[in-house]
Amino acid sequence: MKKVVAIKEYCVACGLCEVYCATVHSRYPDSVLKAFKLSPQKPVSRVFLEKSEQWSGGIQCRHCKDAPCIAACITGAMYRNRDGIVLLDEERCVQCSTCVIACPYGLIKESDMGGRKVLLKCDLCYQLAESPTCVTYCPNEALIWVEEGETL
Amino acid sequence: MAISLKLPEFLVVRDKERCIECQVCVNQCANEAHIWDQDLEQVVSNDVACVNCHRCVVYCPTRALRIEEWKQDFKKNANWDGISIKQTYLQAESGGTLLIGMGNDKAYPIYWDHLLLNASQVTNPSIDPLREPIELRTYLGRKPDLLKNPSAFREELPPQLQLEVPVMFSAMSFGSVSLNTHRSLAAAASELGIYWNAGEGGLHEDLFSYSPKTIVQVASGRFGINASMLKRAGGIEIKIGQGAKPGIGGHLPGEKVEEDVSRTRRIPYGSDAISPAPHHDIYSIEDLRQLIYSLKEATAYERVVGVKVAAVHNIAAIASGIARAGADIIVLDGFRGGTGAAPLRIRDNVGLPAEFALAAVDQRLREEGIRNEVSLVIAGGIRNSADIIKAIALGADAIYIGTAALIALGCHMCQKCYTGKCNWGIATQQPDLVRRVNPKIGRERLVNLVRSWEHEMKEMLGGMGINAIESLRGNRLMLRGVGLNAKELEILGIKAAGE
Amino acid sequence: MLREGKIRIPSGCAVSGIINRKGQVFSGIDIVDSIANMRERSNGLGGGFAAYGIYPEYRDCYAMHIFYDDIKAKEDTDYYINRNFEVNLSERIPVRKVKVIENQPIIWRYFLSPIPRRIEDVGGDEDEFMAQFVMQINAMIEGAFVASSGKNMGAFKGVGYPEDIGEFYRLDEYKAYLWTAHGRFPTNTPGWWGGAHPFTLLDWSVVHNGEISSYDTNRRFVEMYDYKCTLQTDTEVIIYLFDLLLRKIGLSLEEAVSVVAAPFWEDLDDLGPLKSRQLRNLRILYASALLNGPFSIILASGNGLMALNDRIKLRPLVAAEKDECLYVASEEAAIRAVAKDLDRVWAPRGGEAVVGLLEGKSDLLSASSSGRKIAGKCSGS
Amino acid sequence: MxxxxxxxxxxxxxxxxxxxxxxxxxxxxxxxxxxxxxxxxxxxxxxxxxxxxxxxxxxxxxxxxxxxxxxxxxxxxxxxxxxxxxxxxxxxxSAGDTLGYGMRGGEIYIRDDVGYRAGIHMKEYGDDRPIIVIGGGAGNFLGEYMAGGLIILLNLEGRENCLGNYTGSGMHGGAIYVRGDIEKQRKKIKARIVPVQNAEAEELNHYIGRFSKYFDRNPGPVRPEEYFKIVGTGARPYKKLYVGV
Incomplete structure (x- = not known):
């Protein structure tokens, strides 16, 4: 299974991964401007730019083989699709946040969408033909889309 | 505190209709020209900090940003223009020597743009590089005197640098530029079959695998020079001078001397790296010979030793002396040559155009019958493949590019290299900024640039009916001058257009 | 209008050459017929011939053919000739009246023996003395031009179609073992006789077809070695190049060929390590001597001829053999016009020299132009 | 062998x-x-x-x-x-001019004098620390642009002018120890002059000991008050020289 890998040596900490992730998951996936200007709530990203003095990188759900979030999910909303991608079925989700607690990496986040709590996690843009949006738009190729175990 | 009379140079134009407050600009500006205001919950501009490097403009996902000149009119004065007044304020406030980065930006004539190339029509055919071979391979190094040593070709020649394209990346030291910049240059040069020059700051250990395609520099500061590095390198260059600041040394400020730079240069962390104006073992031409041969002895005569000088008024005689001192390559750096930092008045007022220096030196060495024995490399303001072709027709063997290579890597010519806060990750040692040059992308961009020039050069050569670059070398009949006076034509050794 | 030398004039051409390798002499009729066959390749603005073996009675003298614009030029030249040479014969070259040949200069020939002391004055190298003397006359004396100056050879050239030039010079009355010919198609010309081919130096002659795109690179290279390019023609620079490579530097003909028509870098790899290294080194050392652009040339000396075209064969060249005769020409028809039954006809590859030497000779460089020596007295009657 | x-x-x-x-x-x-x-x-x-x-x-x-x-x-x-x-x-x-130019490591012992510009541009990094010990005196520009390392000038003949002019100009690292009277030479020195500490005597003794072994000349154990020390004016001697345009 292909994964997104962050190369900390080349992350410029710009945050464009977040901008484009938020856009592609918004009502206006083709326009950053519309996504941010016309969406009723500010679009939110499922990739998170982590920054420290020493390093930075866009990180997102690891899609663990043995995913604790699936095990923890009380409604079965968290599931793995045929390609191995861990997805959240928002219809079935009751926003109990058990998965948030279960995730060892802290990569499922809660967000307030106009008074409504939603849980955000990376879906690897599985509906797109190309690489995940954060990878496509990373301006310094610091996010790459590679087979697991592939050497860089 | 007395009020500062300084005015902002640039105005950050933020289109509020387009700004989505994503703060990418804030994240990217090392100069803090964009600030996230917690109270206003919006990005605000600190125009005075802006250096017009375009990092934010390029990164803004909604094209909401544009940088303009800060337009502040002064009362019209053809003598005391705004720039002169502002510089006077700056010096009155600081007491400092004006410092600037990159090459001379004054409107001196660019002679490359007054030269026109020939092409074949009817009396001989042009050659199509898409179908026919056109050779750009060039060898730099000492050649024996043909009359005195007619059977030299049967033996091993003195060492030569083999270039697949007559282009090299000129000296930019580690310290002045980032390690990722060096990585990009080294990898690109190796892929292109050319050489890159590591500059006077030594060669970082991570780049040792690129040594065969690396020219290391011996400058007055002798940074990073030791026996094993000399032996490892593909070529050695003694740096006497630099076109951007002839007669002047260089100071790499202590804030750029971080751990890796300090280790590579063998100087204490955080201390200034000072290259004095002269080499203190070279106060005369015979001393240059001494250094040349100390390097040849050190490398068992297996390395090419070049000498780089700034183009100055008496350059023809100087170059002749350098050839006779035993240099294998003479590098002439014209007054438009780039730099990480130079005193402004020096950069803008000292030296010679590379075009004149080249023409004068090539002619002089021919008159003395020694042009064939030494290679001539020209540097300083070469912008494109046509400049290169013209340089070769004037008499150069190869050219160095520095600024053009940096622009390929993302440099936007803001001329603030000396601050160490290069937003494009080039002229900086700040780790978060250094990351901005991804050497993989950098290498590709440099390779693309040179390959595109390579094809353009072949097109121009083919048009002239020439299928090997050596047949253009010094072929001044292929040039005609436009808009030049008789003396300029004479110095360049070319005819006027229409003649 | 500026005369050739003040201005560079590209031209197209026809070339032809015949050698009897046994050294048997034959009249100029064949070479005139051969070059005349290619009349379409020239435009009547230049034609000429080089002939070897024509002056057996003066074989040890330098036969100097000179064009004079006026008697003043001749007087100036005679002064220098008399200072440097013993003059064994001085005469007008006999010509025939030909209607279409006009504006001919005063055409003179001398048979000369250099004064040994004059050679000593310039270092004792007789060839160098002769070469410098000729270049001095051409450069310094207004209105004088040395058409040829080798031993037992001569150049006969002028403005006109080559067959008319042959008629004019009465070439049917000369007998040579080696003839070369040239019909010129200059793009413009002031009609100056000196500009016609062949161009000569010592006993070298060159006829040439094509334009050398590397001209100024080559010119500036040879000028580093004391040659003076007064004509700005490719032919002139070509002959100086060969003189430099073969006589002054001492390369073999094969080496000189691989300098002027150097193999491509990528072709060197197939030649084995030693050969490829030497060719690579030759190309590195003699980069400025590569003749680039379209050309086919016939270089001749007292020892024979060598025909060569450029390395990507942008100009035509055909060679043929019949018994001891070797023919080279721009077109096969020019050979067939004078030799119907040929043993072999072939088209040399680009950069591949066709060499025809007199029996017993191993190189083009003639004995009379190799090494330092002081001339003895001329043996002519 | x-x-x-x-x-x-x-x-x-x-x-x-x-x-x-x-x-x-x-x-x-x-x-x-x-x-x-x-x-x-x-x-x-x-x-x-x-x-x-x-x-x-x-x-x-x-x-x-x-x-x-x-x-x-x-x-x-x-x-x-x-x-x-x-x-x-x-x-x-004695040594001529420009001894140890840009020296990066190793040791030099000169029994007598050194010429102009000795120890110019000496460097230092980690364990690489160049040392020059001079028995006599030095010419002008000793230790100019010095960025590291150690120069010890023993002045064994006790000359009043054992230093040349412009000693230590542009110095921004390392140290020059001089044995002798500071007062007569103060104005020749273009860097900071500091007293020698007791703790530094041990290192000085180490190199002076070697000097003595090589040449059989011994100034005796180091007494700090017999020496003075020249050090750089800071790691950034020209920091204030420039102002960015």
Whole structure:
């Protein structure tokens, strides 16, 4: 299974991964401007730019083989699709946040969408033909889309 | 505190209709020209900090940003223009020597743009590089005197640098530029079959695998020079001078001397790296010979030793002396040559155009019958493949590019290299900024640039009916001058257009 | 209008050459017929011939053919000739009246023996003395031009179609073992006789077809070695190049060929390590001597001829053999016009020299132009 | 293994080739006789071998040297230990100008005087710390642009003017220890002058001890008050010189 890998040596900490992730998951996936200007709530990203003095990188759900979030999910909303991608079925989700607690990496986040709590996690843009949006738009190729175990 | 009379140079134009407050600009500006205001919950501009490097403009996902000149009119004065007044304020406030980065930006004539190339029509055919071979391979190094040593070709020649394209990346030291910049240059040069020059700051250990395609520099500061590095390198260059600041040394400020730079240069962390104006073992031409041969002895005569000088008024005689001192390559750096930092008045007022220096030196060495024995490399303001072709027709063997290579890597010519806060990750040692040059992308961009020039050069050569670059070398009949006076034509050794 | 030398004039051409390798002499009729066959390749603005073996009675003298614009030029030249040479014969070259040949200069020939002391004055190298003397006359004396100056050879050239030039010079009355010919198609010309081919130096002659795109690179290279390019023609620079490579530097003909028509870098790899290294080194050392652009040339000396075209064969060249005769020409028809039954006809590859030497000779460089020596007295009657 | 080369009339290229072949052949101690002006002896050589030179070696002795122990019985000319990396140079006599230019490591012991510009641009990084010990006095510009390392000037003859003018100008690292009276020489010094601490005596004694061993001349154990120390004015001597446009 292909994964997104962050190369900390080349992350410029710009945050464009977040901008484009938020856009592609918004009502206006083709326009950053519309996504941010016309969406009723500010679009939110499922990739998170982590920054420290020493390093930075866009990180997102690891899609663990043995995913604790699936095990923890009380409604079965968290599931793995045929390609191995861990997805959240928002219809079935009751926003109990058990998965948030279960995730060892802290990569499922809660967000307030106009008074409504939603849980955000990376879906690897599985509906797109190309690489995940954060990878496509990373301006310094610091996010790459590679087979697991592939050497860089 | 007395009020500062300084005015902002640039105005950050933020289109509020387009700004989505994503703060990418804030994240990217090392100069803090964009600030996230917690109270206003919006990005605000600190125009005075802006250096017009375009990092934010390029990164803004909604094209909401544009940088303009800060337009502040002064009362019209053809003598005391705004720039002169502002510089006077700056010096009155600081007491400092004006410092600037990159090459001379004054409107001196660019002679490359007054030269026109020939092409074949009817009396001989042009050659199509898409179908026919056109050779750009060039060898730099000492050649024996043909009359005195007619059977030299049967033996091993003195060492030569083999270039697949007559282009090299000129000296930019580690310290002045980032390690990722060096990585990009080294990898690109190796892929292109050319050489890159590591500059006077030594060669970082991570780049040792690129040594065969690396020219290391011996400058007055002798940074990073030791026996094993000399032996490892593909070529050695003694740096006497630099076109951007002839007669002047260089100071790499202590804030750029971080751990890796300090280790590579063998100087204490955080201390200034000072290259004095002269080499203190070279106060005369015979001393240059001494250094040349100390390097040849050190490398068992297996390395090419070049000498780089700034183009100055008496350059023809100087170059002749350098050839006779035993240099294998003479590098002439014209007054438009780039730099990480130079005193402004020096950069803008000292030296010679590379075009004149080249023409004068090539002619002089021919008159003395020694042009064939030494290679001539020209540097300083070469912008494109046509400049290169013209340089070769004037008499150069190869050219160095520095600024053009940096622009390929993302440099936007803001001329603030000396601050160490290069937003494009080039002229900086700040780790978060250094990351901005991804050497993989950098290498590709440099390779693309040179390959595109390579094809353009072949097109121009083919048009002239020439299928090997050596047949253009010094072929001044292929040039005609436009808009030049008789003396300029004479110095360049070319005819006027229409003649 | 500026005369050739003040201005560079590209031209197209026809070339032809015949050698009897046994050294048997034959009249100029064949070479005139051969070059005349290619009349379409020239435009009547230049034609000429080089002939070897024509002056057996003066074989040890330098036969100097000179064009004079006026008697003043001749007087100036005679002064220098008399200072440097013993003059064994001085005469007008006999010509025939030909209607279409006009504006001919005063055409003179001398048979000369250099004064040994004059050679000593310039270092004792007789060839160098002769070469410098000729270049001095051409450069310094207004209105004088040395058409040829080798031993037992001569150049006969002028403005006109080559067959008319042959008629004019009465070439049917000369007998040579080696003839070369040239019909010129200059793009413009002031009609100056000196500009016609062949161009000569010592006993070298060159006829040439094509334009050398590397001209100024080559010119500036040879000028580093004391040659003076007064004509700005490719032919002139070509002959100086060969003189430099073969006589002054001492390369073999094969080496000189691989300098002027150097193999491509990528072709060197197939030649084995030693050969490829030497060719690579030759190309590195003699980069400025590569003749680039379209050309086919016939270089001749007292020892024979060598025909060569450029390395990507942008100009035509055909060679043929019949018994001891070797023919080279721009077109096969020019050979067939004078030799119907040929043993072999072939088209040399680009950069591949066709060499025809007199029996017993191993190189083009003639004995009379190799090494330092002081001339003895001329043996002519 | 010990071997000898008579350098009489030999070009430096020949001599240096013979030295290298000697070393490659296993020589551990090489004696060069009748050296007179041959340049570049020891150039870029590495190893632990010893070279003993009788005569006056030419310029750039021990240039780029990376190891070796060279002893010279005689004076040396200009450019000694130029850009030397490692090793030891011991001179029973005086040195010409520009001794130890850009030196990166190793040790130099000069029995008598050094010329102008000694120890110019010496560097230092980690364990690489170049040392120059001078028995007599120095010419102008001693330690100019010095960025690291140690120069010890013993002034064994007790001259009042053992320092030249412009000593330590542009100095921004390392230290110069001078034995003698500061007052007469203060204005020649273009860097900071500080007293020598007791704690520094041990290091000084170490190098002075070696000096004494090589030349059999001993100024005695270091008493700090007999010395003064010259140090840089800071790591950034020209920080305030410039203002960015």
């Amino acid at each position: 010990e071997s000898r080369i008579d350098a009489t009339g030999k070009h430096y290229k020949t001599l240096n080739q013979e030295i290298i072949s000697g070393m490659n052949g296993g020589t551990t101690k090489l004696i060069l006789d009748n050296v007179n002006g041959q340049r570049y002896i020891g150039d870029a050589l590495e190893g632990n071998q010893e070279i003993i030179i009788h005569g006056v070696p030419g310029n750039d002795l021990a240039v780029f040297m990376n190891g070796l122990h060279i002893t010279v019985y005689g004076n040396i000319q200009d450019g000694g230990a130029n850009t030397m990396n490692e090793g030891t140079l011991v001179v029973h006599g």
